[in-house]
Structure formats: structure tokens, C-alpha cells
Amino acid sequence: MAGEFELIDRITEGLTVGDDVVLGVGDDAAVLAPSGNIVVTTDMLIENVHFRRAWSPARAIGRKAVAVNVSDVEAMGARPSAVVVALAFPKDLDQDWVAEFEAGAVEECRRAGVSLVGGDLSSSAHIAITVTAIGDLDGRAAVTRAGARVGDIVAVCGRLGWAGAGLAALQRGFGSPKEVVAEQLTPSVPYGQGVVAARAGATAMLDVSDGLLADLGHIAERSHVLIDVDSMLLEVPDAVQRVAAATGRPALGFVLAGGEDHALAATFPADGALPEGWRRVGSVRDGSGIVVDGAPFDGSLGWDHFAQR
Structure with a gap:
């Protein structure tokens, strides 16, 4: 089993970022340059609650983790910009599973047009995933749940x-x-x-x-x-x-x-x-x-x- 930092290096090798990312993976935090107000959302995916390994390959789980979070950014009328992914998993989990998960996350980032700019790894009894997604309103007001009007x-x-x-x-x-x-x-x-x-x-x-x-x-x-x-x-x-x-x-x-x-x-x-x-x-x-x-x-x-x- 490789160590945490070796895994991070393996996962983040070759990542590309968008124009609004000033500093991506490799420091204590990422730096973004939004053009207007930003939207931030977080979701968790817990093994045997949101997914089962018996049903879902690791790549599909990685894609889903990104997709369900970016969807919330879309729902505010924002342009999705970046995500950070935190992954906790058992120490005896095959590292190929982790690599496939991250490959799926990166694939979905490309589909969504967002940059993967950081995250965290930890050990736990079961797989737990937390993704934070960030969007840019580009000067527009957010579209909330509170604006529907009679006649719409x-x-x-x-x-x-x-x-x-x-x-x-x-x-x-x-x-x-x-x-x-x-x-x-x-x-x-x-x-x-x-x-x-x-x-x-x-x-x-x-x-x-x-x-x-x-x-x-x-x-x-x-x-x-x-x-x-x-x-x-x-x-x-x-x-x-x-x-x-x-x-x-x-x-x-x-x-x-x-x-x-x-x-x-x-x-x-x-x-x-x-x-x-x-x-x-x-x-x-x-x-x-x-x-x-x-x-x-x-x-x-x-x-x-x-x-x-």
C-alpha cells in the first residue's frame, strides 16, 4: 500500500485547470479568481447509502460524486468552476479502486467543465466521499427556490x-x-x-x-x-x-x-x-x-x- 502523499501524487498527475484557477493542487488551498458572486455547495456519498460497490464500479462512483454536486451549482444558474474531493476508505481497499474512482471524478469534471483543484484522503471503516463544488454567477443574480410567481x-x-x-x-x-x-x-x-x-x-x-x-x-x-x-x-x-x-x-x-x-x-x-x-x-x-x-x-x-x- 502506497502512502498518502504517493497516492495524492498518483491521483493528481496530469490534471488540467480552467482559466479562473490561479493556483490548483499542491498547496494548502486552491486559489480561484471568480468574475462575480460565487456559489458553493457540498454533498456526501456514503457507502451502502448512496452507492454499493456490488452494483457500482469505482469509476461510476467517481463520476456520480462530481455530477450530483455540480448539478446543485447548475440549479443556482451559475457556471460550474471547480470542485474539491475528499475520500475516506478502508486501509485494505485495493489502490486500483482508488485510482479508478479518481479517474471517474476527473472524467466527469471534464464533462461538466470544472477543474479539480484539491481535496483530502483519509482512512475509515467504510467509503465516504465529500465533494464541494464552486460556481461563478458571472455578475448575475442567483436563481433561488423563492422566486416562482402565480402564472409562471x-x-x-x-x-x-x-x-x-x-x-x-x-x-x-x-x-x-x-x-x-x-x-x-x-x-x-x-x-x-x-x-x-x-x-x-x-x-x-x-x-x-x-x-x-x-x-x-x-x-x-x-x-x-x-x-x-x-x-x-x-x-x-x-x-x-x-x-x-x-x-x-x-x-x-x-x-x-x-x-x-x-x-x-x-x-x-x-x-x-x-x-x-x-x-x-x-x-x-x-x-x-x-x-x-x-x-x-x-x-x-x-x-x-x-x-x-
Whole structure:
């Protein structure tokens, strides 16, 4: 087993950084040069809570760790800039696993257009990952959850229901449909669309991590409005329908409350055109809470880590 600093050297060899990075890996901290206000977010991924090694190869876990964090930066309407990655793992873990994890993280950084500028390594009984992502608003105001207005339309960009269906398949010991299983292992974040939505006048936005209804409920609560989701506007992919048929669960439930999609959901003024790649799924009305087709949804709204199960 190589020592900590040898591992760090191996992991960081050949890293490239963006123009807004003044000082990257190799010192006590990185130095960035943002052009405006910055956005900062942190997420943890814990073994056997957010991923299982029996299901996910190390590279997929590395990619997912970056993707779910950068998605939060996108949701604020910011341009993703940099990430730092802290990884704790058992001392007897194969170093090739660590190398593959970091390779996946670097790969996703390239996809997201962010620089990996530092992090930390430690030992622990189980694998634990913490990623901090930083974004630059480039002089714009952040798009928060609190700006939705009565009369706005609700739209999404990205895949809904795929990751939840993939998890259901994995839990039953299936490795297919491959497209939804792959989405559970590594979400397809619509990189760049947060800025696109902000420039198009989005009034509120977030990433869909706990389920469409649960997350739109956060916008409804913070904005003091009612959000009505139109089920006829929702796409239910064939792969999701196949998982629903195999598990005896309603296909629409995966789309509405599946969780871990990391699509973006936003509200826009009704008198404007939606950006390309966005699709309408509902409307903002006077009132409070979240409804589907004008009525409360009969089922789980999404994932809650601390709910009694």
C-alpha cells in the first residue's frame, strides 16, 4: 500500500485547470479568481447509502460524486468552476479502486467543465466521499427556490424516472434495462442548462434529487405558491414502463417521485419562450403546496433520508 502523499501524487498527475484557477493542487488551498458572486455547495456519498460497490464500479462512483454536486451549482444558474474531493476508505481497499474512482471524478469534471483543484484522503471503516463544488454567477443574480410567481409555467430539463427505475431493477437483482441502471449509477446532468435557464428568465430553479414532486414542493413552499403538475405532459420512457411492469409499481410514480434524477426543474414567465431542451410539465397557481392534475398525489412525494421506514 502506497502512502498518502504517493497516492495524492498518483491521483493528481496530469490534471488540467480552467482559466479562473490561479493556483490548483499542491498547496494548502486552491486559489480561484471568480468574475462575480460565487456559489458553493457540498454533498456526501456514503457507502451502502448512496452507492454499493456490488452494483457500482469505482469509476461510476467517481463520476456520480462530481455530477450530483455540480448539478446543485447548475440549479443556482451559475457556471460550474471547480470542485474539491475528499475520500475516506478502508486501509485494505485495493489502490486500483482508488485510482479508478479518481479517474471517474476527473472524467466527469471534464464533462461538466470544472477543474479539480484539491481535496483530502483519509482512512475509515467504510467509503465516504465529500465533494464541494464552486460556481461563478458571472455578475448575475442567483436563481433561488423563492422566486416562482402565480402564472409562471413549470418546466424540466433532463431525465425523470430513469434513476429510480434503475434502483428498483438493481434491488431486484436485475442489470437491465441497461439505460435506467446506468442512469442510477451515473446521472446524466444537463450541464450548461442552469445558465441557459437563468438567461432565459427563470424565476426559480432547483435540481431534482429527491423526486420531482418533493423538489417542486420546495419551490412551492419557499415561493408561497401552489404548483400543479400536469401528468399528461410527462414523458414515461419505455424502459421505465418495463421496470414498472416487472415490479408491479406505477410507471408514473417513478417519474413523479423516483429521486436521484438530477434533472433541472424551473419556473418561467408564461409570456416567454422556453429554452431549447426544456419542456413544460405544469403551472404555478395561487395557493400552497403541490398537486398533480389539480388534486393531491396519492403516494410518496419522493425520498427523505430521515423518514421513518
